[in-house]
Amino acid sequence: MNNSSTGYYFSEEHDLFRQTFRDFLEKEVKPNVNQWEKDGFLPREIYHKFGEMGFFGMTLPEAYGGMDGDVWYNVIFDEELARMNSGGFSASIGAHPLLALTHLSAEGTEEQKQKYLVPGILGEKIGCLAITEPGGGSDVQGITTSAIRDGDHYIVNGSKTFITNGVLSDFLIVVVKTDPSAKAKGISLLIIDRESKGLSATMLDKLGWRASDTGEIAFDDVRVPVENLLGGEGQGFLYIMQHFVTERLSLGSGGVAAASYALEVTLKYMNEREAFGRKINKFQVLRHRVAQMASEIEMNRAFVYSLYRRYNDGDYPVKEASMCKLLGTQLADKVITECLQMFGGYGFMEDYPLARMFRDARLGQIGGGTSEIMCEIISKMMIEGQEYKEPVIQH
Numbered sequence: 001m002n003n004s005s006t007g008y009y010f011s012e013e014h015d016l017f018r019q020t021f022r023d024f025l026e027k028e029v030k031p032n033v034n035q036w037e038k039d040g041f042l043p044r045e046i047y048h049k050f051g052e053m054g055f056f057g058m059t060l061p062e063a064y065g066g067m068d069g070d071v072w073y074n075v076i077f078d079e080e081l082a083r084m085n086s087g088g089f090s091a092s093i094g095a096h097p098l099l100a101l102t103h104l105s106a107e108g109t110e111e112q113k114q115k116y117l118v119p120g121i122l123g124e125k126i127g128c129l130a131i132t133e134p135g136g137g138s139d140v141q142g143i144t145t146s147a148i149r150d151g152d153h154y155i156v157n158g159s160k161t162f163i164t165n166g167v168l169s170d171f172l173i174v175v176v177k178t179d180p181s182a183k184a185k186g187i188s189l190l191i192i193d194r195e196s197k198g199l200s201a202t203m204l205d206k207l208g209w210r211a212s213d214t215g216e217i218a219f220d221d222v223r224v225p226v227e228n229l230l231g232g233e234g235q236g237f238l239y240i241m242q243h244f245v246t247e248r249l250s251l252g253s254g255g256v257a258a259a260s261y262a263l264e265v266t267l268k269y270m271n272e273r274e275a276f277g278r279k280i281n282k283f284q285v286l287r288h289r290v291a292q293m294a295s296e297i298e299m300n301r302a303f304v305y306s307l308y309r310r311y312n313d314g315d316y317p318v319k320e321a322s323m324c325k326l327l328g329t330q331l332a333d334k335v336i337t338e339c340l341q342m343f344g345g346y347g348f349m350e351d352y353p354l355a356r357m358f359r360d361a362r363l364g365q366i367g368g369g370t371s372e373i374m375c376e377i378i379s380k381m382m383i384e385g386q387e388y389k390e391p392v393i394q395h
């Protein structure tokens with residue numbers, strides 16, 4: 001199956017969107033992405049351009065400036081971003097709609113949608129989602145950032161770390177404990193404006209995803225108006241769980257897309273590079289590796305697409321979405337490592353694409369729930385028969 005095939009999963013409109021999006025990325029992103037990798041963050045201008053083109057709102061409601069498209073637009077979004085070979089670019093430009101805007105769209109009040117979602121879709125306001133804390137990211141129920149009610153405000157204290165768009169975003173969707181004595185039931189979401197007094201952020205230096213601003217954020221008696229509570233008090237954990245399925249599908253499909261793009265550029269290189277008087281694509285040992293990688297990519301892609309189809313039809317496949325994230329990100333790591341080997345010494349050089357791919361792929365198995373946490377979820381479902389039903393949320 002070719003990822004631009006029409007028919008079974010993608011319609012002609014999807015293919016048209018893919019071509020428009022690809023052309024846009026080639027023109028507006030490709031020539032600049034190396035500079036953004038050096039800068040360590042994306043310029044605001046690129047968010048504006050995405051907004052103008054309607055790329056942030058593909059699957060968001062028309063009433064707020066979106067296009068009301070189906071999940072296949074998200075798949076195309078992930079697949080085409082992978083071709084830019086900058087995990088940091090994909091992370092920052094993707095976290096805004098996937099992590100921040102989806103929460104606003106699903107749980108926001110009309111007033112919140114007008115204030116944050118509408119400018120968010122236009123790329124005028126950038127958002128982030130802050131769950132992870134210095135004390136731990138895997139155990140979401142164990143977070144300690146507190147938001148204690150004081151009249152018509154919450155007073156927020158605590159800190160978050162490793163937050164994508166954590167320094168440059170205009171608003172933050174922050175996961176807090178409104179009842180610090182409770183676990184999951186004490187968790188709520190707050191929208192916090194960047195310029196709030198008592199909020200400070202520092203940019204973190206990191207192995208890969210270098211074009212993305214990853215921030216550590218401190219909250220020191222930050223006063224947040226109660227109207228910035230996103231959804232119901234004590235419902236935050238359910239909201240996060242509900243969105244984890246789409247996040248895991250996206251990370252899994254992003255992994256498959258990264259692996260696929262790595263193989264594409266490697267095939268081209270293998271057809272140019274010569275050793276012992278032959279093109280290296282004539283060496284049987286390398287040819288068999290290509291065949292193995294291509295087979296694994298196709299198997300994983302078929303699995304990803306089948307899950308998106310189930311999700312699009314209203315299913316809530318927690319186990320399979322966790323498997324998809326586990327295998328898709330592992331595949332990226334494995335394929336990119338092998339492709340780097342095919343480049344020999346050039347694989348290690350920054351002038352060639354594999355070095356960055358290698359660094360960036362490593363994050364796949366850590367962010368959005370580690371591989372170990374995916375295995376925990378899958379094994380609990382397989383061994384103890386645990387069920388994770390779609391949360392019933394009271395609005």
Ligand SMILES: Cc1cc2nc3c(=O)[nH]c(=O)nc-3n(C[C@H](O)[C@H](O)[C@H](O)COP(=O)(O)OP(=O)(O)OC[C@H]3O[C@@H](n4cnc5c(N)ncnc54)[C@H](O)[C@@H]3O)c2cc1C
Binds near residue numbers: 137138165
């Ligand atoms: C570049 C980058 C961007 C990120 N962006 C965001 C973001 O935008 N928003 C956000 O909220 N977070 C973000 N994260 C955080 C990310 O989601 C966490 O790093 C991740 O969930 C793991 O949490 P941790 O780092 O605290 O590891 P820990 O939870 O401390 O885990 C440490 C190790 O122990 C293992 N472990 C933990 N619990 C178990 C268990 N029960 N069984 C077996 N093994 C276990 C883990 O798998 C891991 O190997 C980002 C991280 C990075 C590096």
